[in-house]
Amino acid sequence: MESPPQPITPTTPTHLPSVSPSQSQAQQQQQQHHHQQQIPMPLPKGVYVPMPAFFHPADNDAIDIPATQRHAARLLAAGVTGLVVHGSNGEAVHLSRRERRAVTEAVADTVRHEADALHAPVPVVAGCSAQSVRETLELCREAKDAGATHALVLPPGYYRGLMDTDAIIAYFERVAACSPLPIIIYNFPAAANGLDLDSDVLLRLATMPRIVGVKLTCGNTGKLARLVEGAPRVRGGRDDFFVGGGSADFILQGLVVGAHGTISGFANLAPRACVRVAELFEQGRLQEARELQHELAKADWLAIKYGFVGVKAAMPIFHGPSEASCAVPRLPFTRLDEDGQAVKEIREGMAGALEIERKLSVEAAGK
Secondary structure, three states: OOOOOOOOOOOOOOOOOOOOHHHHHHHHHHHHHHHHHOOOOOOOOEEEEEOOOOEEOOOOOEEOHHHHHHHHHHHHHOOOOEEEEOOHHHOHHHOOHHHHHHHHHHHHHHHHHHHHHHOOOOOEEEEOOOOOHHHHHHHHHHHHHHOOOEEEEOOOOOOHHHOOHHHHHHHHHHHHHHOOOOEEEEEOHHHOOOOOOOHHHHHHHHOOOOEEEEEEOOOOHHHHHHHHHHHHHHOOOOOOOEEEEOOHHHHHHHHHOOOOEEEOHHHHOOHHHHHHHHHHHHOOOHHHHHHHHHHHHHHHHHHHHHHHHHHHHHHHHHHOHHHHHHHOOOOOOOOOOOOOHHHHHHHHHOHHHHHHHHHHHHHHHOO
16 A cells, blocks of 8 residues: 655755845845946957757767867857857757756866967857746856856747736846846747747847847848847947847848847858858958858758757768767757768758868968
8 A cells, every 4th residue: 555645845945045035135136236237348249159069979968078168169260259058059958057057167168278369258158048037047147157258048938928028028127137147138939939029129128238139040130120220229329239140041131231240050060151251241242242141041041940950960061070979969859860861951051161161261271
């Protein structure tokens, strides 16, 4: 005969301090005032790369720190402006809090190691999305402790039907006021239960000094143009609100209307080509920029079509067979079959971008 279930005794989580409600409120108010007094430095213009998470397939899917740092160093050498961890491309929802910290520390350590050669601060942006203000702030604090410089935050979409615009703005207002890291809004409807922030809402959020930018994975270049024009107006004339597209298939289109850069998963594969589009645009070489953008759009379509699993499958194609283990996602996803139709499409569709990336790498090595 089974014994009756025992009642569960509530316990206080060991990672949270034991304080009285009055102490907690006072601390929160003091912390909020402190962060509000700090005006963050603007995000530099350029290409930001949302890195994949890499695992040891033979070691129970443990985080592969050497592969993470090797890839971070590769991207920095290619001239990207910043690195992003724990986005949708980085399988954030597949990682524990401890694993998130390990990845952020690994990337931040690599940035510090490469700092002398780079001669410029490199932002390390950490995805800190959660459904409550409380957990979002916990993730922001942990990311800062691990070495991140900015937090990338999705709107909370789980209870989308119960949230109006004022509730969404209140969420970001509280997070921005209390977070130790400046906030970048991550507008990606597919990852937020279809929640797509329009330019009116984003411009209201842009009035908050500690919200410093937006990643538009929604792909709406009209929205991008409205934000580029409107953000300085609502920020007292300061052009310090980063507006960037969320994929490589519209880098040039964004730059034409004033985007500050891109946060593109395809830059994991062809970072030099993504950087080159911006260089050509700045030099006024529009025909060359258009031709390169055409190749990136064709290649990026495969990354969009097959998602982070497709980006991972292309890692050994672009960076050599030694990176084969980087092609493995975490269950329930599995590696794409090397001889299957999907990888065949990836090889064919990305061939032009691969050739360009190799040429740019050779040119850089010869300088």
